Amino acid sequence: MxxxxxxxxxxxxxxxxxxxxxxxxxxDPQRAPSGRYGREAATNWAxxxxxxxxxxxxxxxLPFSTIVAAxxxxxxxxxxxxxxxxxxxxxxxxxxxxxxHRADHRVRLLWTAHSVxxxxxYFNLSxxxxxxxxxxxxxxxxxxxxxxxxxxxxxxxxxxxxxxLGLLYQFPIHTQRIGTLWRPLxxxxxxxxxxxxxxxxxxxxxxxxYGGVFIVWDRLFGSFAAESEPIRYGLTHDIGTGNPxxxxxxxxxxxxxxxxxxxxxxxxxxxxxxxxxxxEHGGETPATAEKASAAA
Numbered sequence: 001m002x003x004x005x006x007x008x009x010x011x012x013x014x015x016x017x018x019x020x021x022x023x024x025x026x027x028d029p030q031r032a033p034s035g036r037y038g039r040e041a042a043t044n045w046a047x048x049x050x051x052x053x054x055x056x057x058x059x060x061x062l063p064f065s066t067i068v069a070a071x072x073x074x075x076x077x078x079x080x081x082x083x084x085x086x087x088x089x090x091x092x093x094x095x096x097x098x099x100x101h102r103a104d105h106r107v108r109l110l111w112t113a114h115s116v117x118x119x120x121x122y123f124n125l126s127x128x129x130x131x132x133x134x135x136x137x138x139x140x141x142x143x144x145x146x147x148x149x150x151x152x153x154x155x156x157x158x159x160x161x162x163x164x165l166g167l168l169y170q171f172p173i174h175t176q177r178i179g180t181l182w183r184p185l186x187x188x189x190x191x192x193x194x195x196x197x198x199x200x201x202x203x204x205x206x207x208x209x210y211g212g213v214f215i216v217w218d219r220l221f222g223s224f225a226a227e228s229e230p231i232r233y234g235l236t237h238d239i240g241t242g243n244p245x246x247x248x249x250x251x252x253x254x255x256x257x258x259x260x261x262x263x264x265x266x267x268x269x270x271x272x273x274x275x276x277x278x279x280e281h282g283g284e285t286p287a288t289a290e291k292a293s294a295a296a
Contacts, residue, residue, distance in 0.1 A: 021124055024177055031176075035123055035124045039242050040127075041122075041126040043244055044120065044126040050248070067149075067156050071150040071151075074151045085158075093154075093166065097213075098211055099145050100146070101212065102210045105210070108255055108278065112138060113142075116132040127199070128170065146159050167212075169212070172192075173190060176192070188215065189214060190212060190214065194218075194227075201233065204225055208225035255271060259271045259272065267280030
């Protein structure tokens with residue numbers, strides 16, 4: 001199976017899972033009011049469809065891949081015929097994903113894309129497919145996180161495939177209908193409880209739980225937070241629209257506006273690579289960062 005088509009082939013499973021969750025929510029709407037389906041779910045599907053439609057255009061705009069280039073020049077080559085290469089590859093690519101995801105929240109240029117995923121005030125399975133599209137600048141920078149995996153000798157196609165499988169793993173953890181799981185699983189893997197925290201826009205949840213498949217990276221690098229109080233979903237400042245075009249480009253437009261009005265080159269560069277909330281005069285303050293950043 002071509003991993004570029006995995007998202008399309010998974011649509012029937014997406015629809016079935018969302019239907020079950022929708023039916024369960026209808027039975028008990030008070031259990032998790034922020035999980036209900038409505039206009040936000042329609043926006044989620046619209047952004048997903050636009051992403052699939054524009055994906056060939058993005059590949060045309062970005063024919064060069066840093067991952068493919070790194071895999072071509074490295075002297076190391078691991079054979080996918082060995083089972084342990086697949087296991088190691090899953091761990092390594094997920095480790096790379098952790099740092100890419102952490103950068104998504106701490107580098108403004110990357111946040112212009114990733115904020116799309118966090119912009120819904122509701123949290124259910126449809127939130128998982130609220131993904132950015134046609135943001136080539138962020139895509140190029142973000143792909144650098146997997147260059148070490150390619151240099152270690154993992155084939156480029158394996159890196160892409162394992163990363164796609166990791167993203168599919170994260171689909172079912174976008175739900176409020178599942179509580180906490182068996183404690184050893186909660187300690188090692190990313191679960192619905194951990195990912196709910198990741199999507200929280202209130203303290204103490206900002207900038208936490210970046211893991212994709214494994215949550216142990218967050219435990220190791222000090223970004224873990226447990227679910228301890230009611231979670232408020234979405235951005236700290238609601239964008240107030242369901243228009244998929246505005247949802248996709250609202251933060252990118254805001255970044256360009258800041259760059260245009262910056263008075264110094266330090267300011268222009270800061271608005272591109274600084275964290276969300278960074279200001280030209282005064283840098284990033286805790287209050288500013290909290291207002292401008294979304295749930296980690």
